[in-house]
Amino acid sequence: MSRRSRGEGRLGARAATGLLLALTACALLAAASTGAAHVGPRTVGAMILARFGLLRAVPWWSEVDESIVFDIRLPRAVLGMLVGGSLAVCGAAFQGLFRNVMADPFILGVSPGAALGAALAIVLRVDVKLFGISAIPLFAFGGGLLTSVLVYSLSRIRSTVPVHTLLLTGIAVGSVLSSLTSLVMVLGQRDLYQVFFWIMGGLGGKTWAHVRMVLPYAALGIVAILLSARELNLMLLGEEDAFHLGVSVERTKLRILVAASLAAAAAVAAAGVVGFVGLIVPHATRLVVGPDHKVFLPSAMLAGSATVLAADMVARSAFGSQEIPLGIVTALLGAPFFLFLLRTKGAGK
Amino acid sequence: MSSVGIRVEGVEFSYPGREVLRGVTLEAGKGDFVAVVGPNGSGKTTLLRTISGFLKAQRGSVYVEENDISRLGPREIARRVSVVGQSSIFDFPFSVEEYVLFGREPHIGPFETYSSRDRELAREAMDWTGVPEMASRPVTELSGGEQRRVLVARALAQQPRVLLLDEPTQGLDINYQVQVMALLRSLAKERQVAVIAVLHDINLASSYCDRVILMSQGTIYAAGTPASAITSENLSAVYGSPVAVSLERGRPFVWPVAPVTASSSGDATRQVFVVGGGGTAQRLLETILMAGFRVVAGVLNVGDADWLLCRSLGIETVDEEPFSPMSAARIEEAKQHALRSCALVLTRVPFGPGNLGNLEIVEDALEMGKPVAVMGMDDFASRDYTGGKAKQVLERALASGAERLVDEAQAVDFLRRCGEWARRSS
Numbered sequence: 001m002s003r004r005s006r007g008e009g010r011l012g013a014r015a016a017t018g019l020l021l022a023l024t025a026c027a028l029l030a031a032a033s034t035g036a037a038h039v040g041p042r043t044v045g046a047m048i049l050a051r052f053g054l055l056r057a058v059p060w061w062s063e064v065d066e067s068i069v070f071d072i073r074l075p076r077a078v079l080g081m082l083v084g085g086s087l088a089v090c091g092a093a094f095q096g097l098f099r100n101v102m103a104d105p106f107i108l109g110v111s112p113g114a115a116l117g118a119a120l121a122i123v124l125r126v127d128v129k130l131f132g133i134s135a136i137p138l139f140a141f142g143g144g145l146l147t148s149v150l151v152y153s154l155s156r157i158r159s160t161v162p163v164h165t166l167l168l169t170g171i172a173v174g175s176v177l178s179s180l181t182s183l184v185m186v187l188g189q190r191d192l193y194q195v196f197f198w199i200m201g202g203l204g205g206k207t208w209a210h211v212r213m214v215l216p217y218a219a220l221g222i223v224a225i226l227l228s229a230r231e232l233n234l235m236l237l238g239e240e241d242a243f244h245l246g247v248s249v250e251r252t253k254l255r256i257l258v259a260a261s262l263a264a265a266a267a268v269a270a271a272g273v274v275g276f277v278g279l280i281v282p283h284a285t286r287l288v289v290g291p292d293h294k295v296f297l298p299s300a301m302l303a304g305s306a307t308v309l310a311a312d313m314v315a316r317s318a319f320g321s322q323e324i325p326l327g328i329v330t331a332l333l334g335a336p337f338f339l340f341l342l343r344t345k346g347a348g349k
Numbered sequence: 350m351s352s353v354g355i356r357v358e359g360v361e362f363s364y365p366g367r368e369v370l371r372g373v374t375l376e377a378g379k380g381d382f383v384a385v386v387g388p389n390g391s392g393k394t395t396l397l398r399t400i401s402g403f404l405k406a407q408r409g410s411v412y413v414e415e416n417d418i419s420r421l422g423p424r425e426i427a428r429r430v431s432v433v434g435q436s437s438i439f440d441f442p443f444s445v446e447e448y449v450l451f452g453r454e455p456h457i458g459p460f461e462t463y464s465s466r467d468r469e470l471a472r473e474a475m476d477w478t479g480v481p482e483m484a485s486r487p488v489t490e491l492s493g494g495e496q497r498r499v500l501v502a503r504a505l506a507q508q509p510r511v512l513l514l515d516e517p518t519q520g521l522d523i524n525y526q527v528q529v530m531a532l533l534r535s536l537a538k539e540r541q542v543a544v545i546a547v548l549h550d551i552n553l554a555s556s557y558c559d560r561v562i563l564m565s566q567g568t569i570y571a572a573g574t575p576a577s578a579i580t581s582e583n584l585s586a587v588y589g590s591p592v593a594v595s596l597e598r599g600r601p602f603v604w605p606v607a608p609v610t611a612s613s614s615g616d617a618t619r620q621v622f623v624v625g626g627g628g629t630a631q632r633l634l635e636t637i638l639m640a641g642f643r644v645v646a647g648v649l650n651v652g653d654a655d656w657l658l659c660r661s662l663g664i665e666t667v668d669e670e671p672f673s674p675m676s677a678a679r680i681e682e683a684k685q686h687a688l689r690s691c692a693l694v695l696t697r698v699p700f701g702p703g704n705l706g707n708l709e710i711v712e713d714a715l716e717m718g719k720p721v722a723v724m725g726m727d728d729f730a731s732r733d734y735t736g737g738k739a740k741q742v743l744e745r746a747l748a749s750g751a752e753r754l755v756d757e758a759q760a761v762d763f764l765r766r767c768g769e770w771a772r773r774s775s
Contacts, residue, residue: 099440230459234451238438243403245507246427246455291441 013295016288020302024081027309031077032069034313036321039065044073075208079270080312081305082211083203084277086218086267088304090260091278092285092297093225096232097256098163101286104279105264107167108257109151109174110144114268116181117143119195123188136198137213137269144265147173148257161253163239201272201327203312214270221263222301228256229293236291274308274327276334281307284341353415354379354511354543355400360409362392362399369395371567372409377560379510379541382534384554386547387564388588393547394435396564397513400545402426414510427455431507433500433514442487445499449475452506467506474505477532479525493520501529505536512536514546518553526550530557555579555600563587575600581663593638593662604639618771619643621764622687622714624707625696628654633696633724634662636757642764645690647683648675648707675706684713692720692767694760699732700739708742711751720767721751722760 032048033041039061047069049055059066087105094103105111120126121139128135151173155165185195225232231252234242239249267274285300311329318324355377362370369392377383385393398404400411402418411418413429421429431452443451452474453467463471475481478498483491488499497520504512517533518526534557537544548554554561555575563571563578565587571578579601581594594601621637623630623646631654634644647667649656659666667683669675687693693714700708715721723743733739747753754760 099438227459230454233443234454236438236441236443237448237451238436240398240403240434240436241432241438243423244401244427244430244432244434245451246424248423291443292447 013289013292016295016299017302020299020306024302024306024309027306028077028081031080031309031313032073034317035068035073037065037068039069044069071207075211076203076206076312077309079206079211079214080203080308082214082218083267083271083274084281084304084306084308085301086222086263086304087274087278088281088285088300088307089222089225089297090264090267092282092293092300093228093232093256093260094278095282095286096236096293097253098167099236099238100163100167101283102279103167104276105260105267106174106273106275106278108170108260109147109177110261110264111268111273112174112177112181113147113150114140114144114265115199115273116177116184117141117146118198118269118272119181119184119188122195122198123184123191134213137210137266140269141217141262141265143177144268145261147177148261152254152257160250163253197325198272199327200325201274201330202315202323202325203271204316204323206270210270214266217262217266217269221259221261221266224255224259225263226297226301228252228259229297232256232293232297233291271308272325272327274311275331276338277304277307277311277330280334280338280341283338287341352378352380354381354413355545356412356415357396357400358410358412360396360399360406360411362395362404362406369567370399370406373564373567373569374409375562375569375572377511377543377545379543380537381560382537382544382546382558383560383562384546384548384558385562385564386549386551386554387570391564391587392567393564394515397432397434397515397545397547400511401430401432401513403432424455427507429509430511430513431504431509433497433504433512433517435515435519437496437500439488439491439496442489444485445475445480445488445491445502446471446484448488448499449480449502449506452503455507470508471502471506474502477505478502479528494522494525497521498525498529501532509542511543512545514544516549517546518548518550526553533557551579551584551603555602579603581661585663591638591663593635595658595661604635617689618691618768620645620690622646622683622690622693622710623696624693624698624710625649625655626653626698626704626707628658629696629698630655631658632757633694633760634658634664636761637694637764638662638664640761640764642768645686647686648679648704648710650703672703674703677706680706680709683707683710687714687719688717690719691771692722692764694754694764695721695723697725697728697732699734701734705735705739708739711746712742715746715749715751720763720770721746722754722763723747723751724754724760726753 029041029045032044033039043061046055046057047061047066050057090105094105094108095101117139118136121135126135126139151166151170152161155161155169185192231247234245234247243249281304282300285303286296289295289299312326315326315329316323353376357373357375360370360373373396385396387393395404399406405419418426449471450463450467453463453470475484478501480498480502483495488496491499501517518529521529530553533544533546536542558575560573561575561578562569563583570587571583579594581592584592584603592603594603620643623633623644625646626649630646637644645665646655646659648669649666650669650671650673652671656666667679667686669679687710693711695711711721729740729743752763754763
């Protein structure tokens with residue numbers, strides 16, 4: 001019966017999750033095996049298994065190799081997974097909340113807000129630490145969160161927040177913040193290069209410390225969104241229907257906005273503005289697994305992780321030793337892919 | 350457990366600058382099937398949204414099974430009340446079965462999945478509404494009518510104590526309209542659900558509902574059994590255009606009458622005086638009302654079949670005591686009405702000593718130059734119980750210009766000509 005109940009041409013929940021898990025694991029292994037120093041996937045796999053005590057073997061690799069994999073490649077890859085997963089889940093949640101497949105974390109102004117925060121922290125050389133977190137991600141995180149609070153309160157009409165108002169307010173506030181970021185860059189010219197590269201996005205030089213900084217926010221946001229899967233399903237039926245099926249509509253909106261701000265701000269704080277992942281990955285995933293958020297959200301998360309890992313491999317190897325910003329890769333590859341989806345699947349319905 | 354499903358007490362609701370509900374009080378017991386009817390903008394949908402807790406009333410209270418709805422959370426409400434609204438969105442390709450299963454959401458815990466019982470209830474609801482063969486189809490591909498039925502199925506799967514519906518039959522063909530109404534009725538009766546439906550179709554409401562609430566400008570204008578609430582006086586007052594109501598199998602049946610525009614009401618060129626009685630005027634009255642004429646009838650005995658019909662159609666009559674001969678005073682009153690009309694029509698009414706006086710009205714009208722028509726003269730002999738007196742009068746009338754009419758269609762033609770003539774001469 002449950003098989004018949006699914007829409008035709010849809011992948012089952014287990015098949016989708018299994019396939020995506022395998023894909024993400026392969027991407028992780030590939031990411032940890034790609035680079036100037038030749039350490040192949042077999043060696044990397046063995047290193048990881050040995051590290052967790054799952055493989056008893058005489059190491060045939062050098063300590064330098066091990067250091068390259070564990071101190072340089074793996075933190076970068078794990079961070080990429082976190083960022084990709086966060087952005088995709090965020091985009092998926094917003095698309096559900098707004099009932100609009102064109103929504104992404106950037107449209108709400110969260111990412112421009114985070115970017116402005118980071119730019120300020122860099123230019124003003126802010127040197128504070130809160131609970132062991134350094135200034136740049138802290139400011140980025142705060143910028144993202146403040147922006148969503150601003151957009152939310154600007155969109156508030158009496159006790160409700162109509163989603164189309166939220167969407168339009170987000171666009172307006174986002175463009176104001178982008179201009180402010182540009183202004184900060186112009187005024188703080190000596191840091192122009194650093195701010196520019198930070199905003200363009202990238203995972204270069206990231207360490208386990210970055211992972212530890214981002215993990216709690218990303219995890220909290222992602223988990224809160226994953227736990228809202230059922231409410232998001234009901235929100236797709238319209239807010240009135242969602243209410244009549246037992247959803248506290250405004251509370252759910254607020255929870256998703258806070259959770260998505262956390263996850264998106266954490267992702268941007270770690271990797272800069274990585275475009276199109278939050279828009280295209282959820283969209284493509286929905287076409288494959290269907291609209292049920294219980295399956296769709298975890299699938300989008302895994303697909304987002306795999307996508308950013310793949311894009312990062314392109315970013316650091318496409319032009320030889322010259323690494324290009326991750327945001328450029330995702331936009332360059334993502335936008336044409338999106339156009340392709342739009343034309344073949346009638347996505348703009 | 351209480352037998353009251355919904356109790357609404359003095360509910361007021363306004364949007365900024367616009368008062369929508371001005372004190373509504375009503376009650377629907379479990380097992381009741383209540384219809385809410387009324388013109389566009391009378392507050393029906395807002396009333397439903399207030400009852401469902403989606404809108405918060407600024408004054409007054411709504412009780413669900415004696416619980417104040419403002420003290421219940423959405424989940425607690427959703428376990429008792431289900432709603433088929435007008436604003437459902439079908440943009441995402443859930444299958445019909447998934448969509449119906451959403452009706453189970455308020456009943457399952459945050460970490461539970463659908464049980465086999467949930468699936469069984471969903472399937473049962475789909476069977477009831479005739480959608481089981483579409484179970485695996487995406488809702489995005491359904492027609493508007495199919496989507497309405499899926500919504501009703503979802504509401505049933507919710508196992509409500511109170512079911513609220515906004516135009517549940519909209520977009521359905523006549524077959525499904527009847528099926529949905531019969532389903533709602535049996536749901537109310539067999540499962541003891543309080544069903545409240547906003548309906549545009551007053552006849553559908555009249556045929557299936559126990560009670561009808563007629564709304565007008567944010568208040569309840571009339572409420573009660575279909576026969577007591579659906580009267581031509583009530584409907585004409587609320588909808589602002591004349592409607593005719595007759596009884597079909599004991600329930601009111603409403604049919605529209607061509608609107609008499611403000612300028613033509615009280616206009617002699619659209620008024621017709623009908624002399625009838627004994628039920629002979631029925632088809633004529635319905636036909637000429639539909640053609641847009643105003644009718645005054647007389648003289649009729651109170652309780653006569655035509656008199657009853659005129660009452661239900663909202664037609665003005667000149668009344669005489671029951672079973673009494675027409676008195677001179679009534680005849681005189683009728684003559685005045687006839688003179689203010691563009692024409693006079695005499696039905697196939699039998700004449701006896703009691704109503705012979707009515708022929709005076711006919712003669713008087715002819716003398717005063719009013720057009721007069723007589724229906725079905727051929728068989729008059731069989732209807733004459735006056736020993737030929739009535740026949741004499743009528744033959745005189747025909748000789749001095751009264752028209753003979755064979756059927757109602759001819760009557761309408763005749764009246765249009767008279768109206769035209771009256772307009773030109775005035």
